[in-house]
Amino acid sequence: MTIKNISFCTDFSENAEQAFGDALEMAKKYRAKLSIIHVLPPVVNPMLTDSNWVLPEEPRNAIVVKIEERMAQEYSARIDESIEHDLFVLDGHVSSAILKFLEDNPVDLVVMGSYGFEGMGLVVFGSVAKRVSHKAPCSVLIVRDRSADKDA
Numbered sequence: 001m002t003i004k005n006i007s008f009c010t011d012f013s014e015n016a017e018q019a020f021g022d023a024l025e026m027a028k029k030y031r032a033k034l035s036i037i038h039v040l041p042p043v044v045n046p047m048l049t050d051s052n053w054v055l056p057e058e059p060r061n062a063i064v065v066k067i068e069e070r071m072a073q074e075y076s077a078r079i080d081e082s083i084e085h086d087l088f089v090l091d092g093h094v095s096s097a098i099l100k101f102l103e104d105n106p107v108d109l110v111v112m113g114s115y116g117f118e119g120m121g122l123v124v125f126g127s128v129a130k131r132v133s134h135k136a137p138c139s140v141l142i143v144r145d146r147s148a149d150k151d152a
Helices: 014-030 057-074 094-104 120-125 128-135 147-151
Strands: 005-009 033-040 085-091 109-113 139-143
Touching (some): 005 014, 033 094, 085 094
Parallel strands (some): 005 109, 033 085
């Protein structure tokens, strides 16, 4: 298996942090390009109908800039200069946006945490890792929360 392009998906959770460590280690080992992806999900308010809901561009753009800054601080700052990497903030349904990115780009491996949302968020949004692993056009590495092993 040749690995030249690795994509890492983050929701900034602790589990994503562990997955980043693995993605970074693999990028170093294989001298692969690393794409770091965060998806900004659509804002949903069940009290508003489609015709009443308009999201102004400036606030959305400000959110994207803040996310890019956070990605640079939390991830880019820890990546050695020898590793080529890019940051991507995507819009849309999380698993659909990730799958579209994987289809549109030459990705050999995608790395992601086994979960991010907890409680009701997990019920509403489902498992992104599960959807991506079932439909991705490339191999998928799902990183488990290793701290859970210590608690058992």
